[in-house]
Amino acid sequence: MEQEYFHSVTLDKDKCKGCTNCIKHCPTEAIRVRNGKAVIIRERCIDCGECIRVCPYHAKKAVTDPLSSIEEYKYKIALPAPSLYGQFGTNFSRERIIDALKHFGFDYVFEVARAAEIVTHASAQYMKNEKIKKPVISSACPAVVRLIQVRFPSLIENLIRIESPMEVAAALSKREVHDKFGIPFEDMGAFFISPCAAKVTSVEAPYENKKSNVDGVLALKDIYLPLLDIMKKQKEEIPEQFSLSSAIGVAWAGTGGESQALKKGRRIAVHGIKNINAILEQAVQEGLNDIDFIEALACPEGCIGGPLTVENPFIAKVNLKNEIDKISRNDGHRIHKIDNVDELIWKSTVEYRPIMQLDDNMMKALEKMQRIDEITESLPGLDCGACGAPSCRALAEDIVMENAKETDCIFKLREKVNDIAHQLHQIDDMYPPD
């Protein structure tokens, strides 16, 4: 069970003030405030990082590996997410950033952007199959996959069954290092440099129930300053000495990158968890069969808006665009690919996780629903959040599921206090018989 519900997003109790910001923004209603502190309901959390973004006290954080953890491996491989290239501004080209990673201590750098191109090629092949369920939904963002698992189970069959660029990068980099230098696999540690918490969770507890090839996840914000320091000490001109990914892979860092790379069909790019909720809702109700592909990234503006990034997403976007334009001028639209795309197809499927279910027994579930309806009706309907639940209905659910009590509602408590005061007053009027 521990493994199943591993989460990167955690709470720093000392910093939490018990306010209502996170409970109000959580897309799966996974947070409550109890005894003045936020509590994350583990099985509901999808690690989207929305709470990290909205917490004014920075009490929500993503657990990642410390930078020093790369020392545990003899041969260190860096897997930088393409969003890293948007963080530093015009003076710091991708070549310089990658060179800085080597100076930082990595023996080898395999761009996740390169793997993204391989995934693009495999996705284009996948889309040619006329039997697949439309619209095909991208599985690149782990928070989106988990949202579908808990809230939109009928859309599981629409998910593209292809490994994420991060996983592809980890597997291929190790093979490449082994083939080129004869390094044994057990000596290698592959570290993803991540813009988000969801990726940490997908490494620690992959939804396809297999072991990840990634050995550690470093937060982009942790490695930002060390890289900047190294780059500032270097000369500006760095000779190009490695096989760099093309514009197509780098563009995956922002919204529209993945879908535009596919080139064919009616494709939409949706970003921000609320927008994704809305489009998935529509996909269930209307089918949306006239759309071929939905790119869905939980963070605003895509991965460059991830909670572990440093730069403002809109500035990161223009930085990334500069880099993409530069690559396009130099290199056209070369794309990395592998011949055997079948090797990238998921070996197992993701499963429905019915965490919203009230009871395994339908009769009992109906009874509980009726009681929830009654209690909701009796609550003030302000959705103020003072009880610690995101809405009056959520409190009613918690009461019926025996995780809260009616007097957690301050209005209900006031009614009760009034009642008691009234009774006391009545007793006060009762004099003993003479």
Place this chain on the structure above:
Amino acid sequence: MGNVVVRDYMIPANDFTVAGEASSSVRKILTQLGVTPHAVKRTSIAMYEAEINAVIHGHGGKAHVEIDENKIFIQISDEGPGIADLELAMQEGYSTAPDSIREMGFGAGMGLSNIKKHSDLLKIDTEINRGTTVNITVFFNK
């Protein structure tokens, strides 16, 4: 009254911004009750289509929903113009929706046939100038 969960919704006329809210709410309830994803999906599609029909053709109306252990019953009624030729309206692609509605991506004439496809029982009562009532039942164990 036994274990029946009841819901009533108002469906406003010509307001696409709220169209689909009733079926969305029902979808959440069914998920909480542990109904299979397949039955939830069928219900969502059927109810959504009926809801949209009431918005487009019926000047709005109301939805009444009853859920028990085995099935969901949905009644969507409006006081709109009624359907002149029900048999024709049931055919795929037949539509009386005006161009303005079609331009919004609705009114392709798939509504009633889609409801039939995704429900187990469908009964439509309609009277010219009086309105239309669509009765949909979806069984959970199918």
